[in-house]
Amino acid sequence: MTTKIHLACDGRGLPLAVVVTPGNVNDSTVFDTVMDELRVPRGGAGRPRRRPDAVIADKAYSSRAIRRVLRRRGIRAVIPERADQKANRLRRGKAGGRPPAFDRELYKARNVVERCFNRLKQFRAIATRFDKLAARYKAGVHLAALILWLREPAQDPLSDRT
Numbered sequence: 001m002t003t004k005i006h007l008a009c010d011g012r013g014l015p016l017a018v019v020v021t022p023g024n025v026n027d028s029t030v031f032d033t034v035m036d037e038l039r040v041p042r043g044g045a046g047r048p049r050r051r052p053d054a055v056i057a058d059k060a061y062s063s064r065a066i067r068r069v070l071r072r073r074g075i076r077a078v079i080p081e082r083a084d085q086k087a088n089r090l091r092r093g094k095a096g097g098r099p100p101a102f103d104r105e106l107y108k109a110r111n112v113v114e115r116c117f118n119r120l121k122q123f124r125a126i127a128t129r130f131d132k133l134a135a136r137y138k139a140g141v142h143l144a145a146l147i148l149w150l151r152e153p154a155q156d157p158l159s160d161r162t
Contacts, residue, residue, distance in 0.1 A: 002022065002023025002024070003020060003021070003022065003023055003129055003134065003137060004020070004021050004022070004023050004025060004027075005018065005019075005020055005117070005120070005126075005141060006018070006019045006020075006021065006027065006030045006031075006033075006034050007019070007034065007113075007116065007117070007120075007145075008034050008035070008037075008038050008052075008055075009112060009113055009116040010040070010041075011109065011112060012112075012152065013112045013113075013115045013116040013119065014116070014145075014148055014149055014152060015116055015120070015145040015148065015149075016038055016039060016040060016041075017034050017035075017037035017038040017039070018037075018138075018141055018142060018145055019033050019034050019037065020134060020137060020138040020141055022134075026060075027060040027061060028060060028061055028063050028065075028066060031057075031061055031066050031069075032069065035055075035069070035073075038050060038052065040052050051073055051074060051075055052075060053075070053076060054075065054076040054077075054078055054106065055070055055075055055076070055077055055078065055079070056078045056079075056106065056107060056109055056110045056113070057077075057078070057079045057110075058079075058080070058110065059079070059080050059081075059082045061079050062079050062080065062081055062082045062085060066079070067079070067100060077100070077101075078102065078103050078106045078107050078110075079100070079102070080102055080107065081099060081100055081102065086099070116148075119148055120141065120144050120145065120148070123140070123144045123147075125140050125144075126140060126141055126144050
């Protein structure tokens with residue numbers, strides 16, 4: 001009865017999309033579901049964007065299929081290459097192709113995702129799943145994410161102007 005939370009967050013560490021799956025589900029198989037639920041709020045008026053500027057993910061999301069999906073949608077992928085993928089590419093020589101682009105400086109911002117998980121796990125019901133039904137646990141995760149959004153001070157775009 002394990003559960004895994006997959007999420008996408010913004011640069012402030014606020015959850016944008018949350019998906020709850022059984023604990024034995026691989027991270028890369030849920031990537032499309034998380035991206036489909038993603039809505040990036042705009043600073044002003046207008047509907048939320050469905051396409052972020054970049055996706056910063058860990059090595060669990062390093063696959064050709066994910067990189068292809070991101071490239072097709074025009075999203076920059078900042079995902080390190082796994083050691084086995086690198087070894088296979090190097091073993092094949094020229095036929096292995098070139099290494100995928102990777103921005104080390106931008107990848108340093110990935111700790112925001114870990115901090116978002118830590119903020120969610122401050123809620124006891126999220127850290128230790130007490131709910132028997134997955135739907136109730138998912139509702140609790142969504143409520144915790146909503147509370148994180150409500151705790152964040154409002155950013156008024158007009159406040160920058162003096």
